[in-house]
Amino acid sequence: MHALASSRRPAYPPNPLIRPASLESHDDPLAFVTRPPLHESPQERQARLRAEHDARLHSEAIDAKLSLERDQIRRRKAAGEVKLLLLGQAESGKSTLQKQFQFLYAPHSINNERTSWRAVIFLNIIRSIKVVFDAVFLNLDLREQAHSNQRRPASSTSNISDDVIRLDMINIKARLEPFLQFEDRLASQLIGGIQLSSATPKKGFYVRSGWQWNLPHRSDRSHTDITNLGRPSTTELDEMTEPILGILIECGGEIHTLRTHAFVQRLIQSRKLKLDEWSDYFLVNIRRIATPNYMPTDSDILRARVQTMGISEHQFTVSQNGVGAGSSLPWLLYDVGGSRGQRHTWAPFFEDATAVIFMAPISAFDQYLDEDYRVNRVQDSLELFGQIVENELLRDVHMVLFFNKADILAKKLEQGVEVTRYITSYGTRPNTYHEVCAYFKEHFMKMCTRADKKHAEAKAAKLAGKGYIHSSSSTQIHRPGAMKNASSSKQSNANGKDNINGKKDVNGKEREKDGPKEEYKRALFTHFTSMVDTKSTQKIIVAVHDSLLRESLKHAKLL
Ligand SMILES: Nc1nc2c(ncn2[C@@H]2O[C@H](COP(=O)(O)OP(=O)(O)OP(=O)(O)O)[C@@H](O)[C@H]2O)c(=O)[nH]1
Ligand SMILES: [Mg+2]
DSSP states (O other), rough: OHHHHHHSSOSOOOOTTTSSOSSSSSSSSHHHHHOTTTOOOOOHHHHHHHHHHHHHHHHHHHHHHHHHHHHHHHHHHHOOOEEEEESSSTTSSHHHHHHHHHHHOOHHHHHHGGGGGGHHHHHHHHHHHHHHHHHHHHHHHHHHHHHHHTOOOOHHHHHHHHHHHHHHHHHHHHHHHHHTTHHHHHHHHHSSSSOOSSOTTTTTEEEETTGGGGOOSSSSEEEEEEOOOOOOHHHHHHHHHHHHHHHHHHHHHHHHHHHHOOHHHHHHTTSSSOOHHHHHHHHHTTHHSSSSSSSOOOHHHHHOOEEESSEEEEEEOOOOOOOOSOOOOEEEEEEEEOOOOGGGGGGGTTTTTTEEEEEEEEGGOOOOOOEEEEEEEEEEEHHHHHHHOOOGGGGTEEEEEEOOHHHHHHHHTTTTOHHHHGGGGGGOOOOOHHHHHHHHHHHHHHHHHHHHHHHHHHHHHHHHHHTEEEEEEEEEEEEEEEOSGGGGBBBBOOOOOBBSSSSOOOTOOOOTTTSEEEEOOOEEEEOOOOOOOOOHHHHHHHHHHHHHHHHHHHHHHHH
């Protein structure tokens, strides 16, 4: 009643002192606010009309752009386009998976980029050497301090050997200096001159995704950096890496001496020096890399580490019946930066997503976030996964969960690293690969079940509001027909395994399709993966592709 009354025209005449007379209307507050100035000169009037005209054009341009985007989305959907989001914390392997897609579906494009990857690899090597020296000198300093605290005589043997080690290391460092000094130049070339306050100064540098695609001669660009800023041209990068390779060739032997030095080996074995997987890979392979005409191999490219900043879109044309045969579908793959500071940028991409591949690096149980050293990385991954599956916009989206870095997990467990030391809830369970995988999987599954329950409750509440009856079970809802998106009611797995509810449905049949009751449980596909293993990863990609394709075709028919 009150609302109605207040929206009526006031019964009393407008107060001329408060609201001066207007040609358009006495009552309209908008007309009052937007009225022209009372004593406008002809020039002012002309300028105002021009500004209004420009603003109108600008507004119309925005409307047209939005409408075009909506049309494009509608057309893409109608064409069965698959929009795939790669999500997960930093270092979880998203960009590595994107590279595997590229190897599989656009191998020519990665060949065009091959030379450019040298810059990243050289920078990875420089950073790794610095990490080794930091650990070496820190540990030598600590030992010296401990030694002097014990007030041992200066001639003690361990002190003498430490002095020899220190001298050794100082000499190696001096010989590597000409190579190490390229760090800033390489980093600034890759970053494209953008000043960044990196969240991980200890080892990381951010690069806008797509830096390697700025090839002037390429016309078949299959990637777009949608948050693009100026980047160096690839030829510039390539020219720059030639002399660096020359210097690397001269000091490659020295890097090998450093990596195999007895003191460095001791630090690695005692876990006082933890080299990232890519660091160790490049140091171990230094003799192969430090050679004339070095060209990165597929494996080198997969291992090369750059932190993604922003979101990059990759387009692939994927054939319907396995690779290279039959008709094809456009796939859009979005690779995002996974550090905490970047996660807020993901949300706009949730709308219209066909599927999410969430990467959970299960080897990281003994690691902590670079952004917050108090947070265990597996814990962060689990919480992040919880937020993703609970997100309302992703409610009916096809979910694929990759328990990644399984190779590193196996290696750590073999070396005797105990999960329970870092994740106390693991308790006295056997420290075996099988048990650890099952334990982590169970926790991620619980997150999904919890999210499903919440979605079901929300949906039931909504339906109850519309006059439908809510069943007593919180995971069941009554509704008139099948769910709009088949993926939300399906439990299929391309391999017929690893289904969230333990129900295998190799044929991908829908449960209770047209029944009046239907549980809300989304399709979730899980795989234990090693992204650097091309053969197994590509098999998994094809399996995921096939299952997504079935869903997307079904979805397209519904439009
Ligand atoms: N050994 C091994 N290394 C992996 C695996 N997955 C990724 N890596 C390596 O881990 C590093 C980080 O992987 P990225 O793909 O760059 O991680 P990301 O999720 O894109 O990280 P951000 O861009 O920071 O969000 C790379 O050097 C990869 O080669 C894996 O399964 N096994
Ligand atoms: Mg990345």
